[in-house]
Amino acid sequence: MTDFLWGSATAAYQCEGAWHEEGKGLSIWDDYFHSDKCPAHVENGDTASDHYHKFEEDFKMMKEGGQNSYRFSFSWPRIMPDGTGKINPQGVAYYHKMIATMRQYGIEPNVTLYHWDLPLSLHKKGGWENIETAFAFAEYAKFCFHEFGDSVKLWATLNEPFYSLLCMYGSGNYPPNVKDAQRLLHAAYIQMYASALAANEFRKLENIGQLGIVADIHPCYGVDDSEACQFAVQMADHIMNNWVLDTAFKGYFPQQLLDELAKQYDLSFMKEEHRAIFDKGTLDFVGLNYYNRAYIRPYTTGESFVLVNNSGSKNSGIRETGKVKRMMVVKNMFEKIADPNGTFTEWDFEIYPKGIYDAVKMVQKKYGDLPIYITENGIGLHEKLINHTVDDTARISFMQRHIDELPKAKKEGVAVMGYYVWSTFDLYSWINGYDKRYGLVYVDFAHENKRYPKQSYVWYKNFINNWRELYETKYGH
Structure with missing residues (x-):
């Protein structure tokens, strides 16, 4: 591998399309979007960016754009249609061809095993609330390590456990579309157990690279220095960051958080016999997806809630209480609010470049000289194609300001090893559909998914x- 990876990132469901081609099984998203559970106005990812058929064109554009690495995910149901047991040889052949083509263009693969497309068969048996899903994931991971270990040297178990589960069980806008904190905690535990089981399988093999996890990172800042606010920041940090990162790199969940959660929730799903798996299931590197920070104040009143803006209309992900704009409340612990002086995107993401510096410094302080990859960083915008390009100066400014924070951290000894823009090209943005565009390359979804480089690509x-x-x-190195 090269000494620094400059690349971009996607996820299987969001870009591949080919949702039922060549033996692929159904995922929870395929089921959701083809059922009456889905609101009529919500688009689907059946075709998405058609990366399944256009990957060589995309790799050529990446190569011409100077990129030397591509972060992407395998589709679990494309490889194992039922999530366990029988392998789909056509799906396996597809990824072999894709990786070989990638390498022909000098692009290093960085593979995430799970980016939210849970096989429907497992979902029907309880999904991430069933411990059997963790064992199925370990089986799937073991197969991938053996099958692709000669050509892939960077692996990640899960993508954004915190955010995905928050959407599944907090805001309820991802399948299984419920709002239930008890179920969220149970599913979060099983996901981290699945990651540890996969790591235990990885350790049985030699010379197949490094294994990490991709976490959405949320540096937490208090509204003041009061004792109450310090406690709120600690709790927010535990829930948003340490639940995943402590478990992945220290071997278990933060005890202070468990003590507080036990006051409100039943944690009997946490089994002592699993501790050895967690302890041995620590990982080699961390991928950080940084989009925004968390501005925290002490809990005041009301039940827990989470708001997510899926409309692209400012303030639709905010609940105003007096003069305070609340975005998330965890009862008796903390409130995440909008900084009244902050700058926000149309989807209520605060633009706070210094947070990416604070995030990598925080990881170094907590976990030592761990290799760090910025596995996602980007901005979603409403965009129009004019004269075969897009004037996305807002994206250029966003990228420049965030990337500029990293050399200082490297100068101070933080092991930042790579940076990936989200995303390689425009793709399907889950419940946001196709209006929220993140790509360096414009995809004309209405006209055979034709590609047009944006100004940010250049x-x-x-x-x-x-x-x-x-x-x-600037920095002398």
């Missing part, structure tokens, strides 16, 4: 070609 290409000179001048 900027990123030029930046990659000149980054060493730029930062040696």
